[in-house]
Amino acid sequence: MIVPGVAADAAALAIPLEPLPADQVVAGTPSTGFVELTDTIGVWEHTPGTSTDVEADEVFVVLAGSATLSFTDSSLAPVELRPGSVVQLTAGMHTVWTVHETLRKVYVAG
Template sequence: MNRVLDVAATVPTAPLDPGTVVDGAPEAGSRALAAVAGVEVGVWEMTPGTATDVEVDEVFVVLSGSATVSFDDGEHVDLGPGSVVRLRAGEATTWVVHETIRKIYVA
């Protein structure tokens, strides 16, 4: 049984759907680390660029990098190491990644 989750492990990334890319050529990917009581814990990463997304229920903590997330209600959140954010299913967001961002998520 592995008790230590490797949040530094390589996360495979791939180009985003061109229909979601606003600027640049961002790539993103995730790696599941564990399932706890039916909830997934994993690591997600996105390279610099701008893309839109529709969120799932999730709480995340930024491990490294920087980005700004804009929500359709007008709120903007600047992200950096240690930022903790709650996303709700169905929220439309725009991610502007300044420096490759890596987060650990619970969804």
């Protein structure tokens, strides 16, 4: 948890990782994990590989790594993610995360 007025080092947080369920894995053996800083803010990480997800409402900023984020249920073009990328997702979006280098992001949900 973060404390109002006190900085948290999102880049240095230890994040426990777990393998993704087989039905979400498209390629490789990716693992993911997150640390909640508040009820709506957290830090998420995804190791190299490709996985699918159904998104919640969130805005995120990439801290480290690189990936391609594709959308399977819309006409949106894939997004190349790198440090500094800011993306908004809406609830129900079906995504494919192709992670080239371990991706770490800070997200604000809701």
